[in-house]
Amino acid sequence: MKNPVLKKHYIFFLxxxxxxxxxxxVQSTNAANGAANLGYxxxxxxxxxxxxxxxxxxxxxxxxPKQTPTELIKYYNLHDKLKVAPLPMxxxxxxxxxxxxxxxxxATKYYxxxxxxxxxxxxxxxxxxxxxxxxxxxxxxxxxxxxxxDKQFExxxxxxxxxxxxxxxxxxxxxxxxxxxxxxxxxxxxHNGFNRLFMERQPEKAAEWRQKLLxxxxxxxxxxxxxxxxxxxxxxxxxxxxxxxxxxFVCAGGKPTQxxxxxxxAKEKQVYNIKFLxxxxxxxxxxxxxxxxVLAHPHCSGKAATFTSPLKLFxxxxxxxxxxxxxIPSLVEFQDxxxxxxxxxxxxxxxxxxxxxxxxxxxxxxxxxxTDSINFVKQFxxxxxxxxxxxxxxxxxxxxxxx
Numbered sequence: 001m002k003n004p005v006l007k008k009h010y011i012f013f014l015x016x017x018x019x020x021x022x023x024x025x026v027q028s029t030n031a032a033n034g035a036a037n038l039g040y041x042x043x044x045x046x047x048x049x050x051x052x053x054x055x056x057x058x059x060x061x062x063x064x065p066k067q068t069p070t071e072l073i074k075y076y077n078l079h080d081k082l083k084v085a086p087l088p089m090x091x092x093x094x095x096x097x098x099x100x101x102x103x104x105x106x107a108t109k110y111y112x113x114x115x116x117x118x119x120x121x122x123x124x125x126x127x128x129x130x131x132x133x134x135x136x137x138x139x140x141x142x143x144x145x146x147x148x149x150d151k152q153f154e155x156x157x158x159x160x161x162x163x164x165x166x167x168x169x170x171x172x173x174x175x176x177x178x179x180x181x182x183x184x185x186x187x188x189x190x191h192n193g194f195n196r197l198f199m200e201r202q203p204e205k206a207a208e209w210r211q212k213l214l215x216x217x218x219x220x221x222x223x224x225x226x227x228x229x230x231x232x233x234x235x236x237x238x239x240x241x242x243x244x245x246x247x248x249f250v251c252a253g254g255k256p257t258q259x260x261x262x263x264x265x266a267k268e269k270q271v272y273n274i275k276f277l278x279x280x281x282x283x284x285x286x287x288x289x290x291x292x293x294v295l296a297h298p299h300c301s302g303k304a305a306t307f308t309s310p311l312k313l314f315x316x317x318x319x320x321x322x323x324x325x326x327x328i329p330s331l332v333e334f335q336d337x338x339x340x341x342x343x344x345x346x347x348x349x350x351x352x353x354x355x356x357x358x359x360x361x362x363x364x365x366x367x368x369x370x371t372d373s374i375n376f377v378k379q380f381x382x383x384x385x386x387x388x389x390x391x392x393x394x395x396x397x398x399x400x401x402x403x
Contacts, residue, residue, distance in 0.1 A: 006119050009065070010035055010399035013125040014046040015104050018086075019075040021255060021279035023227055023311055024146070028126060029076040030195055031144070034382025035124075035390075036082035040399045044068070045116070047103045048086030062088050063115040077195045077282035087111050108133035121399040122164070124389075135162045140397040142167065142389060145177055148303070153181040165392040170330045190389065193382035194314035198286040199374065203367050205287030213250055213275065213291070220247045220360050223292035223321075225285060226312045228254030228262055228276070233298030233326065238266050239349035240298070241274040244356065249274040249296075252288060289319035293365045294341075294356055297325035301346040317377035320369020324355045339376040 012032035016025065029044060036042035043065045065083040072078060089103045104127070112133050123134045124142040134141045135157055143166040157163060158181055166187040168174050174189050214221055222244075228234050228251060241249040251262070251274065259276045266274050280288060289295060295316045313331070316323050322341040325331055334340055341363055342355040363370070390398060 007121045008041045008400035009120050010040045010042045011116060011120050011123040012042065012044050013107070013123060013127055013130045014044070015107070015127045015130070016046065017049060018044075018046050019072055021253065024126065026076060026282070027146075027192055027311055028144075029072070029078060030193065030382050031124070031386065033076070033078045033082050033195075034193060034384075034386040035399075037079055037383050038386055038390075039081075039401045040386075040390075041402045042082055042399070044082060044084045046084075046086060047089045047107065049089050049103075061115075062111055063119075074281045074283040077197050077286070104129055112139075113137050122393065122397055131163070132157050135160050138162070140164055140393070142393070144168070146173060148173060148176050149180065151180065153177070155181060158182050158186065164394065164397065165389065167389055172329065188392065190385060191380055192311045192314060193380050193385045194318045194377055195282065195286075196318075196381060196383075197282075198289065198315045198318035199377075200286065201368060202287040202290060205284075206291040206367070209288050209291035214248055220293045221291060222247055222249050222294050222296055222356060223252065223289065224250070224296045224298065225252040225280070225289060225315070228258035231300045231302060233300050233346070234262055235265070236298045236300065236347065236349050236352060237296060238262070238269055238271050238274055240296075240353045240356065241266075242269060242271045243349060243353040245273055247273065247356070247360070250277060250292075251275070252277045252280045252285065254278060285315070286319065289315060289321055290369065292319075292321050294359050294363075295319070295321045295323045296352075296356070297323060297331075297340075298352055299326045299328045299331075299346055301328065314377055314380050317373040317380075320366070320371065320374045322359050322363040322370060323373070324352065324359055326352070337376055339373040 012028060014025065014028055018025065032042055032044045063085050065085045068078055068082050068084050087107060089106060108129055117137050117139060120139055122140040122142065125131055126144040131141045131143045140162045142164055145166060145168050163186060166177065166182055167190050168177060168187065169189065169192055171189055174187050177187050178184050210221060224237055226232060234251065237249065254276065256278060259278045263276050297313060317339055324342045325340045326346040327343050328346055335343060342359050344351040344355040
């Protein structure tokens, strides 16, 4: 008979290598970090390829929770309680198109039942195949789902009592999940969170950013942080910058190819007051948000506006910097708060520019930040989010507390 005490870990599974500058990976790593900060024995599990994956000792004992590497801590602003367990995926895994050499298959058919299961209390993932495999192996599961899909959920999985709860971030996704077979009582809408390090004031680092990015002290700085994609409103922001030539615009985020594309687009449009910094480590991003005079959230209308998760919005709030945002469905509920300084319609550079000009005039930069948004965001910590999710889990299935 197996000793139930051994089953202690709260496993967060990612199907992709770390680190990468993807919003869903920022979300998943910070969700795991929040659970760890509550004191649960939390392990972030993800595939590891390359030279490290060939280590024979790792292959013999592939599931070995350990301290989070400094690289990941700085990349995603993690804390010291979270453990990681990279799963070795040596060649030829993912080098040939076959389900037998697919890292997801290896994780669900080999690592999960033989190495992860014996000491796991519950799993949490956005990977539906991993959730299914966990339930089939008798492990309780929490599922995250943040995008519209037309695929039906398997009835035998969603009705299984081991599926404790499914979590999404906007009502429109919850509705589509129910339409696709998820029982209404098993799916909740819960916003993403903010990393508490974003709330710590960093005036010296913020001053360094301003010195680096601005031509003179009197110039204003408008910052966008997030993915560099058309539907996120980056094209609109370039047009906005053209209308405000005396203001410095800065975009933090994006892959090198996207940075190159938008640098070229700005050049073609003869817009010379916008800089693209590429991905900024979360360890440095907090001070960059605090360095700005205004933070921009220029999302376009369309299907993406109905489900886009306002992940960066909560970090924006925590910075205490004034925010100009577009009126899109996923942000509507924040219109009754004082946390966003100005709103304007999407897809309209002139309107966005007007809002920015007005906020720059009425809201001078405060080194200590504006308290309205700082106080408002406290309810949205990753720790509070983790606690809320676990409140839907049967008490007997909760992971072990290690504090």
